[in-house]
Amino acid sequence: MKKMILILSAAVGLYACSGNASKQETPAASTPAKTESGNPAYDPERGAGKFKDVAVSATLDKPMAEAGLKVYDVKCASCHKLSDEKLVGPGWKDVTRRHKPEWILNFITNVDEMLEKDAKAQAMLELCLVRMPNQNLSDEEARNVYEYMRQNDGVK
Structure with a gap:
């Protein structure tokens, strides 16, 4: 009987502690970071990253x-079609x-932070259900891929 009371007490204690932890918020999580001018550091038009x-x-x-096509063939084509059809990721x-352009370049070079902060990126993740892996593209490769995307969109 004593063991039963001890186990029950421990279970109630664990349950009570776990409920409080989920309700606590840290001030940093509830307020976005700001720049020196007082404006939010995150811009949804350009996303999160260096671009x-x-x-x-x-x-x-x-x-x-042409250089972007080579990168696409190696790192992008297995998940992205050039049409509007979803494969693993959304079509291009x-x-x-x-x-x-800033948003696209920041997304393809800074995937994790974009998925953490950007509502558009999060919505795409909900549709695709698979996180885009970090392809470790250099800035030059990313810019070339962007130019290939423009070609795919009919820019001459």
Whole structure:
């Protein structure tokens, strides 16, 4: 009988402790980080990462697009179709019309932080149900892939 009371007490104690832990919030989690100017550090238009202002010309940079195709073939094609059809990840059709270059480049080079902070990235994860792995693209590779995406979207 004493063992039963001891086990029951331990179970109630564990249950009570676990309920309180889930309700506690730290101030850092409830308020977003701010810059020195007082503005939020996260910009949903560009996402989270080092790309802030990407200069994109009106015409396609064909050598970059060709280099981007090579990266696509090796690291992207197994999960992304060039149409709007979902494979493992979303299709790439019109991706450069739906998102700013900064957002795309930050997403493909900083996947984990984007999935943590960005509502659009989180919505895509809910649809695809598979996290995009970090492909460890260099900035140059990422920019080439972006140019290939533009070519796929009809930029000449």
